[in-house]
Amino acid sequence: MAEKLVVIGGNAGGMSAASQARKRRGRDDLEIVVFERGHFTSYSSCGIPYWVGDVVDGPDELVTRRPEVFRAEYAMDVRLRHEVTAVDLGARRVTARDVDTGEVTHEPFDQLVYAPGASPIRPDWAVGDLAGVFGQQTLDDGADLRDWLAGEPAPRTAVVVGGGYIGVEMAEALVRRDLQVTMVEKLPQPMSTVDPDMGALVREAMCGMGIDVRTGVAVEALAGKHGRVSAVVTDAGRLPADVVILGLGVRANSALARAAGIPVGPTGGVVTDRRMRAGDGVWAAGDCVETLNRVSGRPVYVPLGTHANKQGRVAGINIGGGYATFPGVVGTAVTKVCDLEVGRTGLLERDAEAAGFDFVTATVRSTNRAGYFPGAAGMTVKMIAERRTGRLLGAQVVGRAEAAKRIDALAIALWNEMTVEEMSGLDLGYAPPYAPVWDPVLIAARKTADAVQR
Numbered sequence: 001m002a003e004k005l006v007v008i009g010g011n012a013g014g015m016s017a018a019s020q021a022r023k024r025r026g027r028d029d030l031e032i033v034v035f036e037r038g039h040f041t042s043y044s045s046c047g048i049p050y051w052v053g054d055v056v057d058g059p060d061e062l063v064t065r066r067p068e069v070f071r072a073e074y075a076m077d078v079r080l081r082h083e084v085t086a087v088d089l090g091a092r093r094v095t096a097r098d099v100d101t102g103e104v105t106h107e108p109f110d111q112l113v114y115a116p117g118a119s120p121i122r123p124d125w126a127v128g129d130l131a132g133v134f135g136q137q138t139l140d141d142g143a144d145l146r147d148w149l150a151g152e153p154a155p156r157t158a159v160v161v162g163g164g165y166i167g168v169e170m171a172e173a174l175v176r177r178d179l180q181v182t183m184v185e186k187l188p189q190p191m192s193t194v195d196p197d198m199g200a201l202v203r204e205a206m207c208g209m210g211i212d213v214r215t216g217v218a219v220e221a222l223a224g225k226h227g228r229v230s231a232v233v234t235d236a237g238r239l240p241a242d243v244v245i246l247g248l249g250v251r252a253n254s255a256l257a258r259a260a261g262i263p264v265g266p267t268g269g270v271v272t273d274r275r276m277r278a279g280d281g282v283w284a285a286g287d288c289v290e291t292l293n294r295v296s297g298r299p300v301y302v303p304l305g306t307h308a309n310k311q312g313r314v315a316g317i318n319i320g321g322g323y324a325t326f327p328g329v330v331g332t333a334v335t336k337v338c339d340l341e342v343g344r345t346g347l348l349e350r351d352a353e354a355a356g357f358d359f360v361t362a363t364v365r366s367t368n369r370a371g372y373f374p375g376a377a378g379m380t381v382k383m384i385a386e387r388r389t390g391r392l393l394g395a396q397v398v399g400r401a402e403a404a405k406r407i408d409a410l411a412i413a414l415w416n417e418m419t420v421e422e423m424s425g426l427d428l429g430y431a432p433p434y435a436p437v438w439d440p441v442l443i444a445a446r447k448t449a450d451a452v453q454r
């Protein structure tokens with residue numbers, strides 16, 4: 001008799017796992033049932049800000065594989081609009097509720113993939129019935145926001161609360177929709193995924209786009225009129241808001257796992273081994289899990305699509321009878337605001353401190369191309385290295401064209417535990433349209449190596 005695999009969550013983590021398992025095991029060997037709460041499978045949440053900002057079309061364009069394709073070509077029983085409400089490891093079954101009809105069903109499993117992702121953080125002041133307050137995680141969230149922006153009365157003012165990368169991307173999207181946008185951030189600078197000195201450059205770019213950036217400001221409440229949000233009340237005054245975006249980060253959807261006795265770590269993410277196994281016949285992947293930071297050696301929560309896809313693939317290969325492991329992360333991420341690109345990898349200064357490293361930093365300002373070449377623009381590179389050994393611990397790059405992807409070279413150096421001295425001699429590509437003769441990465445490595453030797 002075929003084994004049954006039940007998958008909770010129909011996006012990156014869940015469907016990567018299901019697809020890999022199917023590739024290795026035919027329908028007679030493995031029955032696959034997928035529960036997805038929303039309307040879509042295998043979609044790009046990463047594309048939501050660009051869809052909201054009318055840079056790309058959607059939602060169909062953001063869907064990699066539709067449920068009909070999974071049903072017809074992958075022989076999966078995909079149940080949309082079905083929310084799993086409980087996992088019973090003893091009885092080896094899940095309980096699911098049809099979101100539209102309320103009907104409750106039970107589904108037995110031999111293998112379980114737990115991949116319900118994460119939810120935007122919603123502080124007490126954001127809990128209530130006011131319409132016009134949005135977190136962004138799923139394609140359905142993006143669709144709801146677009147409906148609101150297109151509705152009547154047309155929203156004219158927006159407040160984005162929280163200056164993480166999703167907040168920054170959404171603020172830009174709303175500017176593109178001609179809204180008057182204010183960002184409120186408790187910290188001294190937006191983009192807390194880079195050090196504050198680099199965040200200051202992001203702030204400059206945001207202000208340049210006409211975004212009113214208020215830092216060091218805390219939100220206390222929301223105000224509304226006729227059931228719609230109308231203002232955000234902060235400790236520094238009241239800001240008009242026809243729409244509010246919560247950009248305060250996300251929390252792993254690990255409550256079901258915790259209730260079922262699946263281990264949840266201090267970061268709030270499900271704990272897995274290297275093969276993405278969270279228990280006997282239980283696998284987990286994506287925004288619901290914690291992972292290993294290869295630089296600090298600590299468990300971290302890094303909810304990114306790039307990891308969710310890889311982790312799901314690893315789980316699926318193992319379910320399919322193969323062998324695969326997820327090696328952990330070094331903390332690489334890129335984004336942009338207007339034409340300013342931002343990349344980071346490894347530890348920030350505060351992470352290096354928390355991990356107990358004694359470190360040095362160096363920051364260089366150079367250009368993305370030869371200074372005389374058309375389109376040459378400024379680029380700032382910051383590096384953090386261990387003082388005793390000179391090992392690279394982290395790097396950040398902020399600048400115009402081709403800044404963000406320079407972080408990949410730095411990520412590879414970090415992954416391979418190179419020292420900044422070694423990096424300063426790296427054989428990187430040079431031609432005037434792509435770099436100055438001394439690439440900013442090489443200059444930064446050299447300067448950091450000097451700081452190590454001092």
Ligand SMILES: Cc1cc2nc3c(=O)[nH]c(=O)nc-3n(C[C@H](O)[C@H](O)[C@H](O)COP(=O)(O)OP(=O)(O)OC[C@H]3O[C@@H](n4cnc5c(N)ncnc54)[C@H](O)[C@@H]3O)c2cc1C
Binds near residue numbers: 036048082308
């Ligand atoms: C606006 C935005 C921009 C982003 N940009 C980037 C980027 O540029 N680069 C990057 O690497 N990452 C980015 N990410 C993060 C990336 O989208 C996520 O890391 C990725 O989607 C995680 O995949 P997942 O499958 O683990 O979780 P999700 O994408 O959250 O999918 C989980 C699915 O499970 C469903 N679900 C939840 N609970 C249940 C339940 N109880 N029963 C049934 N179904 C359930 C949900 O409806 C959802 O469809 C971005 C995210 C957002 C929101």
